Amino acid sequence: MIMNWQNKIAEQVSSIPRSGIREFFDLVTGRTDIISLGVGEPDFVTPWNIREAAIYSLEKGHTSYTSNYGLESLRRSIVKYVDGFFHVNYDPLREVLVTVGVSEAIDLALRAILNPGDEVLYHEPCYVSYAPSVNMAYGVATAVPTSKRDLFALNPELLEASITPRTKVLMLNFPTNPTGAVAPVETLQEIARICIRHDLIVLTDEIYSELRYDGKPHVSIASLPGMKERTLLLHGFSKAFAMTGFRLGYACGPEPLISAMMKIHQYSMLCAPITSQEAAIEALENGTSAMLKMRESYRQRRDYLVKRLNEIGMDCHLPGGAFYVFPDISRFGLTSKEFATRLLMEKQVAAVPGTAFGASGEGFLRCCYATAFDQIKEACNRMEHFVETLS
Known part of the structure; x- marks a missing residue:
């Protein structure tokens, strides 16, 4: 007898759509003629001293489990x-x-905090996993839209207007994927006051925090008065240290929440790989110089790409961080998905429709500049030719 799986899969999973990024890039798989401005991954190899630390870890026979919390x-x-x-x-x-x-840290935190029906606010456009992660933890994900007018920073008034008696958590991500937005200190201070007033927990994903280009120091909401005790600071090694394949992150926060997260972690993942953990020590202690060189390269690419896109007629603000630009393509009369699909099929340039990051992304395109400079230049030439056909 053939099993009918249609109503066997959990509802909170079957109702989740596929990632808009991965669905789009299925079209790219196996194509060698494509220039990709799509996948948000550094094009740099992990710096040698960090790779060497991983090699030495293996050579020393460090292949065991670690503490559930990670190596001390x-x-x-x-x-x-x-x-x-x-x-x-x-x-x-x-x-x-x-x-x-x-x-994993986001998943652990949401499962540790949420009861069924608890609401989580997040700013949109946003990273594709936020709303699905909330839904899988039986929470209710509510988007607070951001706008080009505000350079995609979160508007405190819109945030407060979105809070209900069921709101329990605010998720932040600055600098932001996909817009590159950064939050001015004054805005963070007002958001902090709102969170304290409404007794909200804050999950702040600051994975791109080292990649800022405006010369201003990065400020975490966790550092503001009254916020450490209600904030979970999430960070990792993928972006700043080009360590995506090491799959390593960390959460810093109040002991009761960290302890609750560890309970889930110990029964699901047990611990992160020891090889990655020992490489991460080297990254933290001796990786800054390589990170700064990568950041400067990203800055140069950002400046070039934004200049070219504006010359082409794809109105684009200068993002303050991360390695994405988010040009406005609404003037061309195509939806974001139509624009991205035609650009891929007709000019072999892959970028992500803004709607992959939520409904607020309609009319925009995410282009990642973590790719070689010559590829960016050629992609711009192809996009210019594409836009000419639309004009």
Whole structure:
């Protein structure tokens, strides 16, 4: 007898759509003629000293499990780094959890916090996993739209207007994927006051925090008065240190929440890979110089790409961080998906429709500049020719 799986899959999973990014890039698989401005992954190889630390870890036979919380030596390095960069101090033994990427940390936090029906607010356009992660934890995901007018920063008035008696969590991501938005300190301060007033928990995903180009220091909402005790700071190694394949992140926050997250982590993932953890220590202690070189390269690419897109007629603001630009393509009379699909099929340039990041992304296109400069230049030439056919 053939099993009928149609109503066997859990409702909170079957109702989740496929990632708009992955669905679109199924069209690219196997194509060698495509220039991709799509996948948000550094084009740099992990710096040699970090790779060497991973090799030495294996050569020394360090192939065991670690503490569920992660190596104590790594947690101490994390605390030192976070104190110096984010200006927030944590206890390495009770307030830090090493996870398999920031994605696992988000999942653990939501499952540890939410009861069925609890609401989570997040700003949109946003990273594709936020709403599905909330839904899988039986929460209710509510988007607070951001706009080009505000450079895609979260408007505190819109945030407060979205809060209901069921609202429990606010998720933040600055600098933002897909818009590159950064939050002015004054805006963060007002958001912090709102969170305190309404007794909200804050999950702040700051994976792109090292990649800022405006010369201003990154400010975490966790560092603001009254916020450390209600904030979970999420960070990792994928973007700043080009360590995507190492799958390593961490969460810093109040001991009761970290402890609750660890309970789930110990029964699902157990611990992050020891090889990745030992490489991460090297990244934190000796990786800044390589990170700064990569950041400068990204800045140069950003400046070039934004200039060219505006010359082409794809109105584009200068993003303050991450490695994405988010040009406005609404004037061409196509939906974001139509524009991206035609650009791919007709000119072999892959970019992501803005709607992959929520309804607020309609009329925009995400282009990732974490790719070689000559590829970016050629992609711009092809986009210019494409836009001419639309004109």
